[in-house]
Amino acid sequence: MQNHSATRDRVSELTHEIRNQSEPFRRIVEQVNHVLVGQEKLVHRMLIGLLANGHLLIEGVPGLAKTTAVASLAKAINTGFQRLQFTPDLLPADLIGTQVYRPQDQTFVVQKGPIFSNLILADEINRAPAKVQSALLEAMQERQVTIGGETFTLDDPFLVMATQNPVEQEGTYQLPEAQTDRFMLKVIVDYPNRDEELRILQRMSKTAAKFDIQAVTSPAEILSARELVDEIYVDSKVQNYVVDLVMATRQPEAYGLNLGELIMFGGSPRATINLTLAAKANAFLASRGYVTPADVKEIAMDVLRHRVMVTYEAEAENRTSESIVSEILNHIATP
The missing domain is CATH 1.10.8.80 (Magnesium chelatase subunit I, C-Terminal domain)
Structure with a gap:
C-alpha cells in the first residue's frame, strides 16, 4: 500500500514537471504551423520521434510537404540539420564519409560525411540502391559510423527522418526489412481535405513564399525532456x-x-x-x-x-x- 502511495505521489510530481518541460514542444508546433497546413498528425509523430529517440519513415506521394515538414521542424530547433537527396547513383561514402589521401604527408585522413549532424532528412530514401540504405543501418541503430576501421560517435540528439514515395512508383526500391525495422514509426501522409487545400492555395500561391520560423528550443532541452520520458x-x-x-x-x-x-x-x-x-x-x-x-x-x-x-x-x-x-x-x- 505504501509503495502504491509513493508511486502515485511520484506520478503526480512528474506530471507537474512535464507540464513545464513540454512547453518548448508546444512552441515547436506553433512555429511549424506557420508553414504547414493540415499535417497535425505528422508534426505530432515527429515530436514523438524526437522525445523517444526514434527514427521516422514518412511515406506519401510527391507534393504533400513531407520534406517541408522535416525542414521546418529542424529550423524550430537550434541544432544541426542536413538534407540528403537519395538518388540511384548515390554511394555509401557520399553519406558517411571516406578516407582521403594527402600526398603532401603521404597519409589518409577521414573526411566526414553529411550524416554527422543532429537532424537528418533522408529525402526519397527508396530511390537509392540497397548498399546506400544499408550504410544508414549502423548510424541509426548504434549512433556511430565506422570509416576505414575507425569508429566515430554521432552527436546527440541524432534523428533520421526519411521520406519515401509509395513503392509502386517508377524508380523506387523496396527498403529491406532490416532497414524498415530500424524506424520507430512509419507515418502515412495523405492528401489534404478541401478546406486545407484552400488554405494551402491562399498561403502558398506566391512565386517566392517565405516563412520566418524561429528556433524555440535547443538540443539540451530535448535531452532533458527525454529524461522525463524515461521516468x-x-x-x-x-x-x-x-x-x-x-x-x-x-x-x-x-x-x-x-x-x-x-x-x-x-x-x-x-x-x-x-x-x-x-x-x-x-x-x-x-x-x-x-x-x-x-x-x-x-x-x-x-x-x-x-x-x-x-x-x-x-x-x-x-x-x-x-x-x-x-x-x-x-x-x-x-x-
Whole structure:
C-alpha cells in the first residue's frame, strides 16, 4: 500500500514537471504551423520521434510537404540539420564519409560525411540502391559510423527522418526489412481535405513564399525532456497490453485470431520497446506522468504497420499489414 502511495505521489510530481518541460514542444508546433497546413498528425509523430529517440519513415506521394515538414521542424530547433537527396547513383561514402589521401604527408585522413549532424532528412530514401540504405543501418541503430576501421560517435540528439514515395512508383526500391525495422514509426501522409487545400492555395500561391520560423528550443532541452520520458509510469496492465499486441502479430491463433496464413513475420522485440517508448512520449505531449491504454492504441498502427510482413495469400485477398494490425487492435481487449 505504501509503495502504491509513493508511486502515485511520484506520478503526480512528474506530471507537474512535464507540464513545464513540454512547453518548448508546444512552441515547436506553433512555429511549424506557420508553414504547414493540415499535417497535425505528422508534426505530432515527429515530436514523438524526437522525445523517444526514434527514427521516422514518412511515406506519401510527391507534393504533400513531407520534406517541408522535416525542414521546418529542424529550423524550430537550434541544432544541426542536413538534407540528403537519395538518388540511384548515390554511394555509401557520399553519406558517411571516406578516407582521403594527402600526398603532401603521404597519409589518409577521414573526411566526414553529411550524416554527422543532429537532424537528418533522408529525402526519397527508396530511390537509392540497397548498399546506400544499408550504410544508414549502423548510424541509426548504434549512433556511430565506422570509416576505414575507425569508429566515430554521432552527436546527440541524432534523428533520421526519411521520406519515401509509395513503392509502386517508377524508380523506387523496396527498403529491406532490416532497414524498415530500424524506424520507430512509419507515418502515412495523405492528401489534404478541401478546406486545407484552400488554405494551402491562399498561403502558398506566391512565386517566392517565405516563412520566418524561429528556433524555440535547443538540443539540451530535448535531452532533458527525454529524461522525463524515461521516468513516465507504465502500469503492469498497460505493459501486458503492449506485449499482447505484439505477440498477436506473431502468434495470432493464441489470441483467437484467424490470421496465421496472412502473416509472414510479426513484430520483433524492438516493436515492443518502440511501442512502449512512443506511448510514453505521447503521454509526455499530453502533459501526463503515466501511460494510458489510449496512448498505446493511438500510436500502435504507426509502430506496427511496417513490422508486420504479409504473405502471398494475404496479397491475393487484398489484405494489407494495416488491415491486419487494425483487426488485432480491435480484437485485443483494452485494459
